[in-house]
Amino acid sequence: MNNPAITLDIRDGIAWLTLARPEKRNSVDPEFAFRLNELAEQCAEDANIRCVVLTGSGKFFCVGGDIDAFSAAGEDAEAAVGALARSFHRGIHRLATMEKPFVTAINGPAAGAGLSLAILGDIALTAASAHFTSAYSAVGLTPDGGASWWLPRLIGMRRAQEMIFTNRRIGAEEAAGMGLVTRVVADDRLRTEASAVASTLAKGPIRALARCRSLLVESVNADLSTQLDREAASIAESAGAAEGREGVAAFLAKRPPHFV
Missing domain, CATH: 3.90.226.10 (2-enoyl-CoA Hydratase; Chain A, domain 1)
Structure with missing residues (x-):
């Protein structure tokens, strides 16, 4: 072009x-x-x-x-x-x-x-x-x-x-x-x-950041109960994903996380 x-x-x-x-x-x-x-x-x-x-x-x-x-x-x-x-x-x-x-x-x-x-x-x-x-x-x-x-x-x-x-x-x-x-x-x-x-x-956990984007936008029209359910599902998914496992491991090892 x-x-x-x-x-x-x-x-x-x-x-x-x-x-x-x-x-x-x-x-x-x-x-x-x-x-x-x-x-x-x-x-x-x-x-x-x-x-x-x-x-x-x-x-x-x-x-x-x-x-x-x-x-x-x-x-x-x-x-x-x-x-x-x-x-x-x-x-x-x-x-x-x-x-x-x-x-x-x-x-x-x-x-x-x-x-x-x-x-x-x-x-x-x-x-x-x-x-x-x-x-x-x-x-x-x-x-x-x-x-x-x-x-x-x-x-x-x-x-x-x-x-x-x-x-x-x-x-x-x-x-x-x-x-x-x-x-x-x-x-x-x-x-x-x-x-x-x-x-x-x-360099950060972009999949987790993507879930943060969704949670923030969804929160505007959600009641508290709905948003709490969304947060629970999101943090569980994040904890089970590679980024979450790496973040926890890095925290315990006292080293910078490597999300890339």
Whole structure:
């Protein structure tokens, strides 16, 4: 593919996905959405990939949907935007449910669908200069990419309502303070810090981390009894697996575990 909308670089068990439309501020168009799903599937299925990192190129992380493409669709906008959203959502869902940890390294402003991508990380690191905006209602649209699902869970309903209804810009420090992202990193340290976090995760018990991902997502809509049952089943499965046996053996031997 010539000049792909998203590039993939695999190093030391870590897949780096880089949004690669800097001239369009990494906005989402049909090629972008198709490529996201394609690469998400590859990352999920490749046993040599133990952690995935998503970042942007240029000055922006992602400003959301390509509004020029929306306008060009004219009278066919409903069908065109619907098809784009459904394609985009396939990639979002795969990244959210794959059985390996996911890190977002937010190198610049994130808006609309870019906000949805930014907050999708299990660990979301943001450059100090980045900022976050819902942006949808400013152009008469509604959220996509899972924003209406994630925002109330991460920052609470009241803050989610404010972000979506007013499109107020949220700076990096405020975003970290409200739980929208994990923490703020100096701009020139973002890639280094993301690499360090991803390396630690990649060396960890990724099957157990996958079960942690599922438990955390499932807990939102579960009652206590159901969640306790899920936890019991999950820890039992983990204890009987190779990672659990290695972790216990390493603890008793007072040595670092070797999960890889």
